[in-house]
Amino acid sequence: MPGAETSTLSRRDQAVLRAVAEGRCQLGAGWAPLLLVDGLVCADSAAGRRLVAAGLVHEPDPARPLGPARVTSAGRAALG
Numbered sequence: 001m002p003g004a005e006t007s008t009l010s011r012r013d014q015a016v017l018r019a020v021a022e023g024r025c026q027l028g029a030g031w032a033p034l035l036l037v038d039g040l041v042c043a044d045s046a047a048g049r050r051l052v053a054a055g056l057v058h059e060p061d062p063a064r065p066l067g068p069a070r071v072t073s074a075g076r077a078a079l080g
Helices: 013-019 045-054 075-077
Strands: 025-028 036-037 067-068
Touching: 013 025, 013 036, 013 045, 013 075
Parallel strands: none
Antiparallel strands: 025 036, 025 067
């Protein structure tokens, strides 16, 4: 899914990506990045991994247990 366009993303992933772009998400470091939306754990535990693997969200900083999730330029392009 590298360089994924919005049309190839599920509606859920599109919504999560929009939430990241709006600054509403935090991402935890670790083997499975923990994604929080509006301070709550995202029910789709794989969403953070999918968006990071697709290059749409920056990988979390391993030095910080929890930090702001940030959209990549590819993620911004996917959102239009």
